[in-house]
Amino acid sequence: MKGWVVFMLQAQGMRLDVVPVTIARQNCSIFWEETTRTAVVIDPGGEVPHILEKIRQNDLKVEMILLTHGHFDHVGGAHDLREILSQKQREVVPVIGPAQADDFLLQGVEEQVKLFGAPDQNLKNVKVDRYLSGGEILEGAGRVFKVIIVTGHTPGHVAFFDEANKxxxxxxxxxxxxxxxxxFPYGNHDLLVREIKTKIFPLGDDIIVLPGHGRPTKIGIEKQSNPFLT
Ligand SMILES: [Zn+2]
Structure with a gap:
């Protein structure tokens, strides 16, 4: 995600930083609340020193680390980030999500890195503190995230919906x-299309989508023009 987009979202009052991580340039998002300086980190796939620097710059206390699914570029830094933050903040910072069906990927990060030829960034397998099964309400950084299971890309993929902030x-x-x-052997195109249409589209056309790669969009725009979904 390019800097100007983050700036635009910040101008709308969203306290958000996006750190591109790993060779896949995955968008690691850091949300925080201005007054309490509490934060939530989503999909820390790598570049842990860079993520820590953003946290330090903004003087943040991280309340939880959320994972959407088990691919290395989304989770490879979660183990180290939890260790370092838990030590610094003197309490365990939980790693939450995805659904348990992605456990084979979470325990296979080091294998995935070899498979994708990703240069060694010390990406690690991660044991999460809590699996999700859909419908949970997670609170952090003054925000409320509803958990939605959206499978097809991986079997345990979840999305986090912040309704108040659309x-x-x-x-x-x-x-x-x-x-x-x-x-992937566990991927399912028809299922993913169906899941997007039945679980994401109904959230509303004006909802901003922050994807794992590339620029943000809105549900209404994708409903109209996404060639895979029209
Ligand atoms: Zn993925």
Missing amino acids: TLLAGDTLFAGTIGRTD
Whole structure:
């Protein structure tokens, strides 16, 4: 996600930083609340020193680390980030999500890194503190995130919906002009299309989608023009 987009969202009152991580340039999002300086980190796939620097710059206390799914570019930094933050903040910072069906990916991060030829950034397997099953309400950084299961890209993929701020953290489900890859042995194109249409589209046309890669979009725009969904 380019700097100007983040600036635009910030200008709308959203306290958000996006750190592109790993060779896949995955959007690691950091949301925070101005008054309390509490924060939530979503999909820290790598570049842990860079993420920590943003947290330090803004003087933030991280309340939780959320994961959308088990691919290395989304979760590879979660183990180290939890260790370092928990030590610094003197309490465990929980890693929450995705659904348990992605456990084989969470425990296979080091294998995925070899497979994708990603240069060693010390990305690690991660044991999460809590799996999600859809419908949970998570509170952090003054925000409320509703958990929505959206499978097809991976079997345990979740999205986080912040209704009050009209924002969906979509991971690798819906992108601007495209949808998530499904060419993995566990991927399912038809299922992903169906999941997007039945679980994401009904959230509302004016919802801002922050995807795992590339620029933000809105649900209404994708409903109208996304070639995979029209
Ligand atoms: Zn993915």
